[in-house]
Amino acid sequence: MKRQSNKPKVVIIGGGFGGLNAAKALGNKDVEVILIDRKNHHTFQPLLYQVATAVLSPGEIALPIRRALHRYKNVEVVLGEVAGFDLEQKNVHLSDGAQIPFDYLIVAAGARHCYFGRDEWEAEAPGLKTIEDALEIRRRVLLAFELAERKAVITGKPEPVVFAVVGGGPTGVELAGAIAGIARETLAEDFKLIDTRNARVLLFEHSPNVLATFAESLSQKAERHLRELGVEVFTHSLVKEIEPGRIKVGEEWIKCDVTLWGTGVSASPLGKALGAELVGRASKVRVRADLSIPNHQNIFVIGDMAFFEDENGVVPGVATAAMQQATCAARNILRDLKRESRQAFKYVNKGSMATIGRHKAIAQIGNWRFSGFVAWLVWMLVHVVSLIDPHHRRLVLREWLWSYFTNQRGVRLITGSVRSGTTEARL
Ligand SMILES: Cc1cc2nc3c(=O)[nH]c(=O)nc-3n(C[C@H](O)[C@H](O)[C@H](O)COP(=O)(O)OP(=O)(O)OC[C@H]3O[C@@H](n4cnc5c(N)ncnc54)[C@H](O)[C@@H]3O)c2cc1C
Incomplete structure (x- = not known):
């Protein structure tokens, strides 16, 4: 060049x-x-x-x-x-x-x-890092409810959809809380045979606490908020195998429709x-x-x-x-x-935060620790206002406020194949 x-x-x-x-x-x-x-x-x-x-x-x-x-x-x-x-x-x-x-x-x-040397798990349990990953997860989550309704139409027996989220770090906790929110609130009135509120969201973390990098008091609050949302939290639980339609935790196989990866x-x-x-x-x-x-x-x-x-x-x-x-x-x-000497990097820690569901979060800023709605507001301000450019900031705030006050999700399209992914077993 x-x-x-x-x-x-x-x-x-x-x-x-x-x-x-x-x-x-x-x-x-x-x-x-x-x-x-x-x-x-x-x-x-x-x-x-x-x-x-x-x-x-x-x-x-x-x-x-x-x-x-x-x-x-x-x-x-x-x-x-x-x-x-x-x-x-x-x-x-x-x-x-x-x-x-x-x-x-x-x-x-x-x-x-990363999948700790088990890269073959990625096809069954996608993680969340890119736009493509997010769209694939959206497709699997929405498709799982569609397939459960379809099965209920055919068999006359509605069954709850089961989601398994591997990893209790920020990504796993945010995903589990958000899926519980969709199931309990957003989709509840849209299906005739299945009751989406009966969906099970299982969160597996192998260490003693979720959000283990936060102060223990905050990670306990996070676990309580998750349970209030209906997420079943399993700590000390190591996922050993992932296969289509089921995962092995410890020595037990657990049936699940969608598995998502939130660790490593x-x-x-x-x-x-x-x-x-x-x-x-x-x-x-x-x-x-x-x-x-x-x-x-x-x-x-x-x-x-x-x-x-x-x-x-x-x-x-x-x-x-x-x-x-x-x-x-x-x-x-x-x-x-300019022939001036270089400066050493000095990290200014602006705090750590993680959201749990639609309007709760935990936050740790210096010695200041707080949780609940106020922490969620701070999280939103920090992430929307300081990280996003002005044009997107307006769009994001508008969509978010719409979703917050109406409890409606704007983008429920299922795109791509309806036959690929863990839910194929239901077809
Ligand atoms: C789901 C999720 C939630 C998060 N939440 C928070 C949060 O709440 N707060 C927070 O502060 N941080 C959060 N993070 C972490 C934060 O996003 C990262 O720390 C940050 O993006 C790191 O920036 P980076 O520039 O190092 O890498 P990235 O932002 O990942 O950018 C890497 C870029 O390199 C490009 N690239 C990679 N390989 C190649 C290649 N071989 N050739 C050409 N291009 C390449 C990629 O396309 C990408 O654009 C979150 C991360 C995830 C995944």
Whole structure:
């Protein structure tokens, strides 16, 4: 690929919270920036479960990367899948064989859920990371109720739909609460033979508490809120097998119509391709204080891919951390160009939150811990107001308020095959 100018060239991999914000921080500065992503859109991942449970449509939580960066004249966006690197020649290799040279590289390719060596479970138990994942989960959830009604029409015997959610972290808890909400409230009047309120939502967590990274008092409140919504919470429960229509928990097989995966994190394999030191089960890249990797001053790794530890502990894989690291990495590049010394990354913890159902949450901000409706309001303000661009913010707030006050879900379409997925057994 030809160089467009003599300015230093910064290549950014990933248009998520990290990459997009790095590009903005370098926007209209004296560098040439190329951002590469395999998707043409940025996804607001914290709102994915709203798409998976039919509150929001995909367009409301995604933004074309090109549009997000259109006002920065020095930033080009390239659609492509990065496959590897030639670090000596300073080239990024795309999967179609194309090469893109760089002077500086910011790698922000994120993470995916992992199945702890049982990748074959993914087909039976999809996780939630992309828009495609959310649409697949929405399809399976809605389809399960349709197939239960159809079976009741044919056999005359209505049976409750059973959902199993694996993992009691934020994703599992949010999914379980939202599915219980759909079953108990939203769909309750739409079916004639089955009573959707009888649906069972089972949440399995192998550790003693759900939301184990929160203070114990908050995780206990979260469990209570889940039970109030009708979710059956099973802690100390290890899922050992997943098959079509059933899962094995401990030594017991449990029949279920839909299984969803809400646990495990595995950083992008691009970390391995960088030849960097990988830390822990998630294989995150250990970065130095300035967020670069050892032996490569010009390569930064940020966001969910990065393992950064300071005196306050390990920086969590959350959107605010990715955004703060993006600003720091971009600033360090600009400081290099001005021949100023680099600054160390300092994480400002803005707190942790998780929603439970339609209007409850738990929140931990510094020493301040609270739960219930107030925590949900804070969660909504933080996520809608600080993470989303103004146009989408209006759309999301409008749809959310509509759903909140009318209890109606706007996007209940089942698209794609009605024969694939765990519910096929019912056909
Ligand atoms: C369901 C869910 C709920 C969440 N809720 C919250 C929350 O409430 N609060 C919070 O702060 N955080 C939340 N998070 C975490 C937050 O979304 C992540 O920490 C954040 O997205 C990390 O940003 P990132 O830039 O590192 O990676 P990402 O945002 O994942 O972006 C990675 C980008 O890299 C691209 N990419 C990957 N590989 C390649 C490749 N080989 N070639 C080209 N492009 C590539 C991807 O397409 C993607 O656009 C949630 C995450 C999920 C999945």
